[in-house]
Amino acid sequence: MAPKYADNFYEPLTEDVEDLLGRFQQKDSIRFDDFSAIWRDMRFSDVFLGIFGMGEMRKFCKVAMITAAKYFLPPYCFQIRVGGLYLIYAFYHTQLVTPPVQIRLALRDWDYVQKFLQDSMGCGHLDVVYIYRKLVSSKAFHYTAIPHLLTFQKPKRPQKQKVCSEMLARATAVKELLSEDYLEEVTNIQNRYEKMKQDLEEVRHQATMTHIQFTSRLKGTLTEFVTWQQNTFHQTNNEDKEKPIDEEDSRSRATLLASIKKKSYGKREDHRSKSRRHRQEVVQSSSSGPEQEHEGADLNPGRPLSLRARTWKTLGKNTEQSELAPWLLSAPDHEGVPLRQKWQGRYKQ
Incomplete structure (x- = not known):
């Protein structure tokens, strides 16, 4: 392709x-x-x-x-x-x-x-x-x-x-300060300033506007900064090239993500709407027998019983599974149970 x-x-x-x-x-x-x-x-x-x-x-x-x-x-x-x-x-x-x-x-x-x-x-x-x-x-x-x-x-x-x-x-402004011409110019200015202080006896000991050996201290500080910049630059490049991967960290990260997902999905299921929860329970009760209806009623005491459950409770019948056909509403006490008649087609006039 x-x-x-x-x-x-x-x-x-x-x-x-x-x-x-x-x-x-x-x-x-x-x-x-x-x-x-x-x-x-x-x-x-x-x-x-x-x-x-x-x-x-x-x-x-x-x-x-x-x-x-x-x-x-x-x-x-x-x-x-x-x-x-x-x-x-x-x-x-x-x-x-x-x-x-x-x-x-x-x-x-x-x-x-x-x-x-x-x-x-x-x-x-x-x-x-x-x-x-x-x-x-x-x-x-x-x-x-x-x-x-x-x-x-x-x-x-x-x-x-x-x-x-x-x-x-990289920034070259610091390296430019390390040039011999610049340091020599700073040294000349420092010597001239000290000479002017000696000529003026009144401010000889009172005015101290510069540091002693300013040029040597400046050169040492700039050299230290340039060395640190080079070491940091090479160290950063080596870390980017060779960065080890820890298996334990990856496993712990995966476990943490799995636990977060599990908690989020659990909260999602708990916050279902009432209509959806009611619909799910109704479907379960319709597919089960009267025994499961009473069990569901016992589990949820605050929920009203269904019409069939109230009828069985009023008649005092046993809620166990009956041997009668589910289509037969009532039956005599004798053992013979009438069979369901088949449909004969059209109704007689």
């Missing part, structure tokens, strides 16, 4: 893309030559093979473009975003449909793309800017208002895609 792709993403394709970008991240490089070598080694262009029908092929190409564009935008780090841009370029030039499927670039993402290009130009990564301009010149981008196509058959609750934590961009 033909594969049924999701509205925006396809999980097996996402796993392969993350494998490709993971290898590119291990290279610790953002050169296009390294990315193309990994692409050829994995033979990633074969993802478009084996799909029959141009409609199904175009649908898969849209899914591939959306999946690649996801890694080109935040919150991923700079290297993964570069890999996402290279992946868009590779998908666009290896797809097997004509005209080629374009990449939807929403208006809200335009600022992120421009800042990405400015950072690439500032760091001298000209191959990144070249690949982007090649896509623009090929008219590969489709500038839209929203990232996905708006249709009337969208699910009410769209599927949430899991974000690979190893590819996320």
Whole structure:
């Protein structure tokens, strides 16, 4: 059967893309030559093979473009975003449909793309800017208002895609404070402040606006925070990858759910309506004999007796099962019991 792709993403394709970008991240490089070598080694262009029908092929190409564009935008780090841009370029030039499927670039993402290009130009990564301009010149981008196509058959609750934590961009503001230029500037300001305090004898001992050895204490605190952030990040990744499953916890959870369901169903049966309970008891009494009627009457003393039970009680008859025919209302005391006459057909005039 033909594969049924999701509205925006396809999980097996996402796993392969993350494998490709993971290898590119291990290279610790953002050169296009390294990315193309990994692409050829994995033979990633074969993802478009084996799909029959141009409609199904175009649908898969849209899914591939959306999946690649996801890694080109935040919150991923700079290297993964570069890999996402290279992946868009590779998908666009290896797809097997004509005209080629374009990449939807929403208006809200335009600022992120421009800042990405400015950072690439500032760091001298000209191959990144070249690949982007090649896509623009090929008219590969489709500038839209929203990232996905708006249709009337969208699910009410769209599927949430899991974000690979190893590819996320961590906060670098703390690391920027550890630069030698910044610490040297703080040291110069501290020395100048102390010198001004010594020149003013009146406020030498009264004003203490800064800490002693502020630069060394700041460097130690920042180093400790960066170490804690790295340890916490790797520990979280290891816990997500290798999370043991305790059989006892699963069994206790299953037992707890079963007890909750049993209690809920029991309460549901107790709160039946009076009409339903009466109907059920009437059906049971009609299918049973007079003995079961009296037993039911003894069990429910507040309920009035039926007409037949009151008649038997008034006549003083025994409520045990009688040998008389059920259709005979009265019978003589002798043993001979008249038989029921058969119907002779039409009535005589």
